[in-house]
Amino acid sequence: MFYRESGQLKSSYIADQAMFPIAQDRWFVIGVLAVAFLVAPFFINEYWANAILLPFLVYALAALGLNILTGYCGQVSLGTGAFMAVGAYASFKLVGFFPELNFLIVLALSGVVTAAVGMIFGLPSLRIKGFYLAVATLAAQFFLVWMFNKVGWFYDYNLTGMITVRPIDFFGIRITGPEATPAAKYLFTLTVVAVLALSAKNIVRGRIGREWMAIRDMDIAAELIGIRPLQAKLSAFAVSSFYVGVAGALYFAVYLGSVEPVEAFDINQSFYVLFIIIIGGLGSVLGAFLGAAFIVLVPILLKNIMVGGMGFDSGMAGHVEILLMGLLIIFFLIVEPHGLARLWQIAKEKLRLWPFPH
Amino acid sequence: MNLRKLTGAAVAAVLALPMFASGANAYELVLPTLDYRTGPYAPNGIPVANGYTDYLTMLNERDGGINGVKIKHVDCETGYNTKKGVECYEKVKNTPPSGALAIQPLSTGITYQLIPKAAVDEIPIFSMGYGRTSAANGKVFPWVFNFPATYWSQATALVQYIADQEGGFDALKGKKIYLVYHNSAYGKEPIRTLEAMAEKFGYEFRGLPVDHPGQEQKATWLQIRKEKPDWVLMWGWGVMNQVAIKEAASIRYPMDHFIGVWWSGSENDVMPAGDAADGYLSGAFHAPGGGFPVHDDIRKYVYDKGLGKGDRDRIGEVLYNRGMVGAMWTTEAIRKAMEIHGTKEVTGKHVRDGFEALNVDEARLEELGLGGFTYPVKITCANHEGPGKVAVQQWDAKAKQWNIVSKFYEPLRDVTGPLIEADSAAYAAENNVTPRDC
Secondary structure: OOOOOOOOOOOOHHHHOOOOOOHHHHHHHHHHHHHHHHHHHHHOOHHHHHHHHHHHHHHHHHHHHHHHHHHHOOOOOOOHHHHHHHHHHHHHHHHHHOOOOOHHHHHHHHHHHHHHHHHHHHHHHHOOOHHHHHHHHHHHHHHHHHHHHHOHHHHOOOOOOOEEOOOOEEOOEEOOOOOOOHHHHHHHHHHHHHHHHHHHHHHHOOHHHHHHHHHHHOHHHHHHOOOOHHHHHHHHHHHHHHHHHHHHHHHHHHHHOEEOHHHHOOHHHHHHHHHHHHHHOOOOHHHHHHHHHHHHHHHHHHHHHHHHHOOOOHHHHHHHHHHHHHHHHHHHHHHOOOOHHHHHHHHHHHHHHOOOOO | OHHHHHHHHHHHHHHHHHHHHOOOOOOOEEEEEEEOOOOOOHHHHHHHHHHHHHHHHHHHHHHOOEOOEOEEEEEEEOOOOHHHHHHHHHHHOOOOOOOEOOEEOOOHHHHHHHHHHHHHHOOOEEOOOOOOHHHHEOOOOOOEEOOOOOHHHHHHHHHHHHHHHHOOHHHHOOOEEEEEEEOOHHHHOOHHHHHHHHHHHOOEEEEEEEOOOOOOOHHHHHHHHHHOOOEEEEEOOOHHHHHHHHHHHHOOOOHHHEEEOHHHOOHHHHHHHHHHHOOOEEEEOEOOOOOOHHHHHHHHHHHOOOOOOOOHHHOOOHHHHHHHHHHHHHHHHHHHHHHHHOOOOOOHHHHHHHHHOOEEOHHHHHHOOOOOOEOOEEOOOOEOOOOOOEEEEEEEOOOOEEEEOOOOEOOOHHHHHHHHHHHHHHHHHHOOOOOOOO
């Protein structure tokens, strides 16, 4: 009744090729963005920013990056944690070298550095596929994290091997460190994530995205119709790593403020992001956000319900939370093996027919 | 979608709850802890948390809190994970009515995370014997306290112990001292000091990293077996400790030449290796055992009433005592804050002053039922480390108990002093901190 396209006639190519061709979708996205940009900043406190929204946004961005590579181009990667580390260390060094540089440029450069590193580690993808490629990216994971922990130059030869962000101002507003207001951190991250997510949405439905999907669906067929695998695969690695690198820089500079390479960027981090896109839905921009919401926010929700609401002992709640998360993941994968994004799509199709399904 | 509605309702319920829950009217002293009862560090995290909590419960039950003001203990599970630590910190820091009065992060990684926040949120950090060593310099780190001793002081104490066994500092020349460390900020802390002393005393130093969580140490101990260092030091935590001691036993490394940091010397760490762990050494700044009057009070007022957090027969384990002594110093700081500011409704800001004026001497320890348990601690504006003294304790596998086997060593301040000065100056420069005059 409320969600139907009938009557929405398109009279121009521009209208037909719009990012969100259905008016309801468009208004929904605009509505979400409006609330996120115009309403949320007035209500946000430090708990909501530092514990909930920043990790959600950062992980959504990282998942978006991995989704480009794995979901759209079909190249499995277990190196996400390491690529996030590259972004984080690049931003750390860049801020160290050029303290006056605008932080957006730092972020972009960190992304570019990560893209370069990602392309190097993406080279094996031209010869190997599937699980074998996963093992090659695993090498990136272990090598890069080891290197950041071992080579003193990366962490400015400090005592502990941790990198800590310097106070950074963005057009006069502090966005890193404890003096930054929650709203400033949140808005900055949200802007970056929103812009990159909309660009991703555009990339994947354009020529490049279609090349990636062709490679994903059948690489030999794609080659036969004239898609160059070298270009397609490496561009997927580059764009994906760019996103992951920016996510890593935000993760370090805005969200955590100081990181330890082994803990913050270890193999679990790679799996974590991989789970986000599997739960959220491979090959879907929305899926990255839904998956991040599920994996990042549900544990916090469960914990708050159990400890705050039901008076569980915190250690007990910790164990039950691990258990429940496992059950929920299995439940959602059984209900919809293609992830939450697919669930959303089914819901939309049902809505189209509602209230007369037959 | 029913599920979505349900989740929405749950979110609303959870958000609304704290508002109703805080209906109590009396002022309470909020002391949060960031615990870990899950994950690979739980074997060590649990006893520390139990000791801390039980001591606070005991004060509430026996004395009605501190000077009659009840303590409200809030715990939060971090799993020794920095991200969860951040979530926990944000969650507990504004707990009504007083807000967090002091934070014990119980993790070097989380401590580093919180150090810059402390000044902004006005909550003192008490990283008791861990965290950033150079926070000992109270001029640069007014909000951070790491007494009674830092990792660097401990490194110098352990080297002094080694020198005593070998027959003086001159005998250290040409000796090989290796460090098996948790490959993180925590494990790397002592390296600079050990290197500085290697230069000074002429021993050969080498660090062998063990990655989180520390179960994989075969290669490390193979190397030790091959290169036969004279002494092995260890900066380990959690499962890593047990594995290291078992591995050391399996290559028949002499246990009385293997010294752990004070976080690597509790019953949980040595028990799994059985009799083979006999003679293993570790640092200590307080006594082991549950025979002090304060333990009797804990049994009487906490466990007899069924309020205890852990098992009754594990009272007095090394890490239990560690948590307990941490609670003691924190509550003494609050007492001091009440005295200085003449109010019972203290805030984090007041408690910081309390920490800075803390003076727990022999007589006070005796009053607290802790006579001879640890050494007197006096904090000043410039020195947040306090005395920095460290003893060595040894595991007796037959009697299943730890015994202190050395004197309390004074740290070699000529070694640590310049290092602390340099590191805190670097922090001050990076973060635009102007050191206070003390």
